[in-house]
Amino acid sequence: MLYLDHAATGPVRPEVRAAMLPFLGDRYGNPSSHHTVGEDAAAALDDARRRVAAVVGMRPGDVVFTSGATEANNLAIKGVAVASLLRLGRPGHIVTSAIEHESVLASVDFLERVHGVAATRLDVDGDGLVSPDVLADALREDTVLVSLGYANNEIGTVQDAAALAAVTAAARIPLHLDAVQAAGWLPLAGTGADALSIAGHKIGAPQGIGVLAIRGRVPLEPLLHGGGQERDRRSGTENVAGAVGLAVALELAEAERSVAAERVSALRDDVTARVMTLVPEARLTGHPSRRLPGTASFTFAGVSGEAVLLELERRGVVSSSGSACAAGSDEPSHVLLALGVAPEVAQTSVRFSFGHHAAVDPARLADAVAESVAAVRSR
Numbered sequence: 001m002l003y004l005d006h007a008a009t010g011p012v013r014p015e016v017r018a019a020m021l022p023f024l025g026d027r028y029g030n031p032s033s034h035h036t037v038g039e040d041a042a043a044a045l046d047d048a049r050r051r052v053a054a055v056v057g058m059r060p061g062d063v064v065f066t067s068g069a070t071e072a073n074n075l076a077i078k079g080v081a082v083a084s085l086l087r088l089g090r091p092g093h094i095v096t097s098a099i100e101h102e103s104v105l106a107s108v109d110f111l112e113r114v115h116g117v118a119a120t121r122l123d124v125d126g127d128g129l130v131s132p133d134v135l136a137d138a139l140r141e142d143t144v145l146v147s148l149g150y151a152n153n154e155i156g157t158v159q160d161a162a163a164l165a166a167v168t169a170a171a172r173i174p175l176h177l178d179a180v181q182a183a184g185w186l187p188l189a190g191t192g193a194d195a196l197s198i199a200g201h202k203i204g205a206p207q208g209i210g211v212l213a214i215r216g217r218v219p220l221e222p223l224l225h226g227g228g229q230e231r232d233r234r235s236g237t238e239n240v241a242g243a244v245g246l247a248v249a250l251e252l253a254e255a256e257r258s259v260a261a262e263r264v265s266a267l268r269d270d271v272t273a274r275v276m277t278l279v280p281e282a283r284l285t286g287h288p289s290r291r292l293p294g295t296a297s298f299t300f301a302g303v304s305g306e307a308v309l310l311e312l313e314r315r316g317v318v319s320s321s322g323s324a325c326a327a328g329s330d331e332p333s334h335v336l337l338a339l340g341v342a343p344e345v346a347q348t349s350v351r352f353s354f355g356h357h358a359a360v361d362p363a364r365l366a367d368a369v370a371e372s373v374a375a376v377r378s379r
């Protein structure tokens with residue numbers, strides 16, 4: 001089987017599993033306990049925090065371990081908005097874009113509904129880019145946060161983070177980047193962002209661990225109240241094994257990043273060119289060059305994307321129609337609609353996403369895609 005759905009999740013790396021195993025065995029301490037077993041766990045957690053901070057270019061104290069990126073995005077958005085509401089006594093305004101992950105869009109919806117926060121969802125261009133000028137125009141005197149995806153999970157478009165950060169910095173408004181898909185492919189340090197979300201399971205750590213790295217100067221109200229762990233920003237006994245695994249995975253992903261990005265980009269371009277040649281009316285979605293090395297997403301006019309996926313799986317290729325989070329939903333992708341893709345074309349989408357170690361024969365994959373689309377078209 002050829003697994004080409006790494007944007008959804010991927011296997012735990014052996015190095016990560018090995019680093020985690022002691023914490024699932026006899027190093028089981030609670031980092032808050034005041035005895036040697038607890039202190040051992042606390043030291044491991046501190047070490048993981050330092051290692052994550054080094055990769056993202058922030059301070060160890062800026063790293064908040066969470067249950068994943070959904071929680072990290074919720075914490076960044078609701079935490080900053082509620083802190084500002086409490087401080088200033090008014091709801092404020094948030095800027096995001098129309099193509100964000102559901103965990104961002106739903107958090108913003110919640111703040112609008114429950115706290116009366118105002119929100120602007122920026123339009124993107126036909127390739128999925130947010131214009132820094134459009135962002136600048138959207139900022140208001142009461143804007144408390146800008147939250148944007150560094151790279152999009154469905155189409156792979158990579159934003160110009162530096163240009164966007166220059167706009168938010170000039171206005172002194174914190175910038176949160178959902179860096180889930182960027183991790184392992186793009187630099188996480190030096191983006192100019194004040195907060196970054198990362199999910200362990202997209203980079204070779206297990207599901208159920210993530211990070212919100214947020215600079216200490218950004219006021220943040222917790223979502224989870226309790227024992228005051230994570231410097232009172234996320235209560236609950238920490239997932240020590242998960243944090244250790246995430247730190248190892250992030251370091252490995254960073255060490256391999258430039259070599260993997262170059263190799264996998266070439267593979268992606270080869271597959272893309274072959275698919276465009278072999279499949280009539282195939283269209284690549286997202287930006288032609290500012291895109292994640294591992295993501296190639298297409299529309300194939302006149303077919304159901306889901307039907308093509310079944311044909312592909314019969315040929316040993318596992319991929320997805322876009323976002324795993326929208327799986328089971330018959331709605332066309334909000335990302336593709338925001339690019340201006342017609343709803344009936346958006347339903348034809350198929351995304352291939354490669355990992356760092358992708359071993360793919362581009363000709364065989366393109367043949368499988370062409371056969372699968374032809375099989376669905378001939379019905």
Ligand code: PLP
Pocket residue numbers: 007008067068069070071073101103149151152153178180181199201324325
């Ligand atoms: N943000 C992006 C861009 C994602 O791709 C995902 C996962 O698909 C998430 C956030 C949420 O991550 P998780 O489901 O691990 O909480």
